[in-house]
Amino acid sequence: MKKILLLLLYLPLIGLGQNLGTDIVNPNSKIKEVFSGGEGLILEGPTMGPDGTVYFTDIIFTQLKGMKAGIIWNYNPKTGKTKVFRSPSGMANGLAFDGDGNLISCEGADFGGRRIVKTDMNSGKSTIVAGLFNDRPFNAPNDLVIDNNGRIYFTDPRYFGNESIDQPVDGVYRIDTDGTVHLIIANASKPNGIAISPDQKTLYIANYDLGASDFLEEGFNGPVSEQNGAILEYMLLPDGNVQFQGVLIDLMNNGPDGIKVDLEGNIYIAVKGNIEVYSSKGNKLSEIKVPNNSATNLCFGRGKFCNTLFITTKQKLYTIDVKKEGFHLPFKK
Numbered sequence: 199m200k201k202i203l204l205l206l207l208y209l210p211l212i213g214l215g216q217n218l219g220t221d222i223v224n225p226n227s228k229i230k231e232v233f234s235g236g237e238g239l240i241l242e243g244p245t246m247g248p249d250g251t252v253y254f255t256d257i258i259f260t261q262l263k264g265m266k267a268g269i270i271w272n273y274n275p276k277t278g279k280t281k282v283f284r285s286p287s288g289m290a291n292g293l294a295f296d297g298d299g300n301l302i303s304c305e306g307a308d309f310g311g312r313r314i315v316k317t318d319m320n321s322g323k324s325t326i327v328a329g330l331f332n333d334r335p336f337n338a339p340n341d342l343v344i345d346n347n348g349r350i351y352f353t354d355p356r357y358f359g360n361e362s363i364d365q366p367v368d369g370v371y372r373i374d375t376d377g378t379v380h381l382i383i384a385n386a387s388k389p390n391g392i393a394i395s396p397d398q399k400t401l402y403i404a405n406y407d408l409g410a411s412d413f414l415e416e417g418f419n420g421p422v423s424e425q426n427g428a429i430l431e432y433m434l435l436p437d438g439n440v441q442f443q444g445v446l447i448d449l450m451n452n453g454p455d456g457i458k459v460d461l462e463g464n465i466y467i468a469v470k471g472n473i474e475v476y477s478s479k480g481n482k483l484s485e486i487k488v489p490n491n492s493a494t495n496l497c498f499g500r501g502k503f504c505n506t507l508f509i510t511t512k513q514k515l516y517t518i519d520v521k522k523e524g525f526h527l528p529f530k531k
Contacts, residue, residue, distance in 0.1 A: 222464070222475050222484035222520055229488065229509075229518040233273055233280045236513030238263050241271075242456070243293040243304070243341070244497040244508045244515070247319065248529050250276070252497070252508050253283060253301065254515060255290045259358060260308050268310065270303070273515060275503055280515075288315065292341030292456075292495075297348055297530045302327065304339035304352055307359025312336050314352060314373065328379050331371065334364040341456060341495075343392045343401075344527050348375045349438050351382070351401065353389035357408065370403060372438050382440050386430055391457035391495070393465065394434060395478065396525045401432040401440050402465060406453035427453035429467065429476075446480045456495025456510075460522040466507070468493040473509060486518060498524020 238258035246252050256269035267286030270293070274280070284290075289310025290303040299319055305311030313329040313336065327350065329335065338359060342352035355368040370383035370392065383389065383403065391404030405428050429447040432440035447467075455468040463478040471491025475484040492511035499506040504523045509516045 222522060223486060224519065224521060227519045229486070229516050231489070231514055231516055232275070232278060233271070233515035234513065235271075235280065237266065237269065238513075240494050240512050241510035241515060242291050242495050244495055244510050245293045245295060245301075246497060246499045246503065246508070247295050247301065248299040249319075250274075250501060250503070252499070252515075253293050254495075254508075254510050255287060255293060255303075257289065257291060257306070258308070261358070265309075271515075273508075275499065275506070275508075275517070284317075288313070290315075291339065292352070294342050294344055295527070295529070296344050296350075297527055299529055302342060302344065302350060304342050306340065307338035307356060307361050309361075310338070310359075312338060312361070314339055314342070314350065327377070328371070328373050331365065331379050331381065335361075336371075337363055337365045337368060340390055341392050343394050345394055345434075345438070346398055346527065347438075349373065351392055351394070353392050353403065355388045355390060355406075357388075374438065380438070382438070383432065383442075385442060387426075389430075390453075391455055391468070393457045393459050395459060395463050396461055397463070399434055400443075400478070401434045402446070402457055402459075403430040403432065404454035404457045404467065404469075405430050406455060408453060426451065427469065429454060429457070429465065429480075447476055455493075458496055458498060459525050460498070460520075461525050462522060463525075464522060466496055468495050468509070471511075473507070488516060489514075498526065500524075500526060 238256045242255045244254040252273040258266045268289040270284040270287045272283040288305035292304040301317040314327040317324045337356040340353045350373040367384045372380045388407040390406040393402045427449040431443040431446040452470045465476045473486040496509045
């Protein structure tokens with residue numbers, strides 16, 4: 199009798215566990231590998247352009263993979279084929295398209311450009327949007343998002359690279375449409391992924407502090423900082439400045455990487471090598487398992503692929519269909 203009572207008590211919990219995520223991912227949806235030719239240590243920065251194809255980056259890590267110069271790949275979901283869009287890439291990391299259909303890229307350190315670059319997709323010509331702040335190079339632009347007014351927000355942490363660290367903080371910057379650059383966040387230890395809510399009132403930062411241990415010389419026995427991760431929430435003001443609201447999601451020792459939002463404001467996070475989905479209140483809704491626990495970043499498609507997630511991992515690109523439609527900066531007609 200006692201066992202039956204215990205079972206009845208646990209049945210509601212079992213039901214909740216089984217239903218967790220069914221509003222996000224159809225139980226019949228399967229994750230599918232669509233590219234496996236990464237040449238560097240990780241793939242990153244996926245984004246779908248106005249041509250309906252997905253652009254993503256290949257980050258080399260020269261100390262581990264040799265003196266290659268980085269790649270931007272282009273995957274066509276209609277044909278299933280992938281080709282090189284640009285190499286060298288300037289060690290590009292995060293990518294996004296602006297309202298005019300230009301590709302905006304974050305070029306990082308490790309012999310990269312350490313700048314924000316805009317590429318006209320019609321002519322193929324590129325221009326530097328921002329390369330300095332206070333007359334000093336950025337540390338290593340990592341990821342970016344563009345608001346409905348065309349302002350670019352990007353994170354600038356330094357994880358690797360032989361170059362000097364020229365900015366005193368791993369900051370978050372805003373580039374206005376007139377080209378002026380503003381440091382808007384200096385209280386995140388290692389800002390990485392970045393996203394804006396559909397109503398344009400909230401800026402999310404994925405703080406991913408690896409600590410110092412991965413980069414110390416052999417034999418070092420002094421104190422080191424500990425790894426930590428969280429999604430930080432900021433009120434986004436009409437003028438593009440922000441006010442810190444607090445830690446929305448405490449991921450503790452699990453560092454988040456890329457983040458995106460859907461049209462309903464749910465937050466999709468590449469963390470612990472999988473994709474975790476949270477409400478705008480910070481409640482966990484779902485978890486999408488990725489092979490080998492290797493997810494680094496993600497994006498939603500557009501048009502017929504608006505319910506498809508494209509997920510970058512160490513050296514592969516995956517897709518999975520979800521029930522929600524992704525939020526995008528709309529292209530101008």
